[in-house]
Amino acid sequence: MARILLVICGGIAAYKALELIRRLREKGHEVPAILTEAATRFVTPLSVGALSNAPVLTDLFDLDREREIGHIRLARAADIVVVAPATADIMARMATGRADDLATAALLATGAPILLAPAMNPHMWAHPATARNVARLVADGVRLVGPEAGEMAERGEAGIGRLAEPAAILAAIEDILAPDRRLEGRHVVVTSGPTHEAIDPVRYIANRSSGKQGHAIAAAAARAGARVTLVSGPVTIPTPPGVTLRAVESARDMLAAVEAALPADIAVMAAAVADWHVEAAAQKLKKTASGPPALTLSENPDILATISRSASRPRLVVGFAAETENVIAHARAKLARKGCDWILANDVSAGVFGEAENTVHLITADRVEDWPRLSKEDVGARLVNRIAETLAD
Numbered sequence: 001m002a003r004i005l006l007v008i009c010g011g012i013a014a015y016k017a018l019e020l021i022r023r024l025r026e027k028g029h030e031v032p033a034i035l036t037e038a039a040t041r042f043v044t045p046l047s048v049g050a051l052s053n054a055p056v057l058t059d060l061f062d063l064d065r066e067r068e069i070g071h072i073r074l075a076r077a078a079d080i081v082v083v084a085p086a087t088a089d090i091m092a093r094m095a096t097g098r099a100d101d102l103a104t105a106a107l108l109a110t111g112a113p114i115l116l117a118p119a120m121n122p123h124m125w126a127h128p129a130t131a132r133n134v135a136r137l138v139a140d141g142v143r144l145v146g147p148e149a150g151e152m153a154e155r156g157e158a159g160i161g162r163l164a165e166p167a168a169i170l171a172a173i174e175d176i177l178a179p180d181r182r183l184e185g186r187h188v189v190v191t192s193g194p195t196h197e198a199i200d201p202v203r204y205i206a207n208r209s210s211g212k213q214g215h216a217i218a219a220a221a222a223r224a225g226a227r228v229t230l231v232s233g234p235v236t237i238p239t240p241p242g243v244t245l246r247a248v249e250s251a252r253d254m255l256a257a258v259e260a261a262l263p264a265d266i267a268v269m270a271a272a273v274a275d276w277h278v279e280a281a282a283q284k285l286k287k288t289a290s291g292p293p294a295l296t297l298s299e300n301p302d303i304l305a306t307i308s309r310s311a312s313r314p315r316l317v318v319g320f321a322a323e324t325e326n327v328i329a330h331a332r333a334k335l336a337r338k339g340c341d342w343i344l345a346n347d348v349s350a351g352v353f354g355e356a357e358n359t360v361h362l363i364t365a366d367r368v369e370d371w372p373r374l375s376k377e378d379v380g381a382r383l384v385n386r387i388a389e390t391l392a393d
């Protein structure tokens with residue numbers, strides 16, 4: 001159990017701090033909170049206090065509160081200070097060492113690690129001033145979780161700026177409080193995302209993979225101390241911290257990048273690799289009176305099978321099987337056919353591509369583990385945990 005000082009700022013995502021408090025309390029943590037003046041416009045100290053059952057402070061100059069629990073003592077007694085949501089404004093004030101309200105005074109006074117979960121409009125996040133402040137804070141040792149890509153509260157706005165999901169914030173907090181370094185000294189290669197198979201210089205065939213699952217696995221492996229090479233097809237999500245990205249387009253590029261990344265201890269092949277490529281035209285195909293062109297498809301290399309049988313095969317090779325029926329039987333057959341060690345099989349008939357959650361089965365040579373429906377971050381953490389257990393045997 002830890003004492004987590006939660007600073008809530010004045011952003012539209014402030015309501016999600018309530019869900020975070022609930023989850024932290026479920027884990028047995030103590031969660032005193034500070035609301036900025038602006039935060040009180042979005043959530044009330046009453047609802048925060050009702051969920052946290054701990055002190056909620058808003059005013060630096062509240063004499064009664066200050067006598068009861070001084071802001072310096074509050075800051076010093078925390079095991080970690082979490083700012084969620086962190087506004088552009090508080091990051092600017094932190095980056096310049098301001099202490100003009102209770103939140104920034106506590107952030108300046110604490111000796112505990114600080115975790116920021118930024119949330120703002122994508123234009124605010126992309127602004128050079130914000131980027132400068134974030135870089136300054138990271139250089140000062142502040143940790144970040146998110147922001148994530150997605151739809152904004154403002155209608156029609158999308159981009160990077162959404163508050164990280166409570167589960168991801170929780171995982172980041174737990175990682176700071178008790179870092180798991182079981183993959184220290186290991187090299188993990190993860191593939192992620194779709195592949196793009198060119199038809200001509202401007203057109204391509206792709207699939208609906210978002211890369212969320214592969215990226216979450218890469219992030220979890222990096223958190224566990226591994227050196228991670230993430231070979232990713234074109235995606236719109238950010239590269240997880242501490243991961244080396246090799247950006248590729250086609251399946252053939254992906255195989256070459258994976259082979260170049262070897263040797264590795266572990267390979268997790270989570271990318272949705274196209275089975276075929278097109279005999280691409282050198283020039284843009286023109287619309288003609290004789291009708292649409294015929295596309296000639298050729299087989300792509302099988303990355304999972306190639307790596308599983310390569311001379312520099314990693315000790316543990318994990319594949320993915322997206323199935324729409326007979327999930328386990330098909331995945332078992334795939335395990336044998338490809339020569340990999342494990343398959344994570346998911347039923348994609350219910351729509352998994354681009355979703356935040358996943359229901360998977362871990363299939364090994366001798367057993368099947370049915371995992372509950374989990375966030376893709378939790379699937380990543382659970383897989384990395386199983387990998388660490390297996391390598392320790």
Ligand SMILES: Cc1cc2nc3c(=O)[nH]c(=O)nc-3n(C[C@H](O)[C@H](O)[C@H](O)COP(=O)(O)O)c2cc1C
Nearest residue numbers: 009010011012013036038039087088089090119120
């Ligand atoms: C409706 C509304 C939504 C806002 N949402 C955000 C947001 O998501 N992120 C952000 O950085 N600022 C947002 N702001 C601006 C902040 O509230 C403003 O910068 C404020 O000074 C932040 O104060 P604080 O950092 O002390 O909490 C929003 C303002 C309004 C009126």
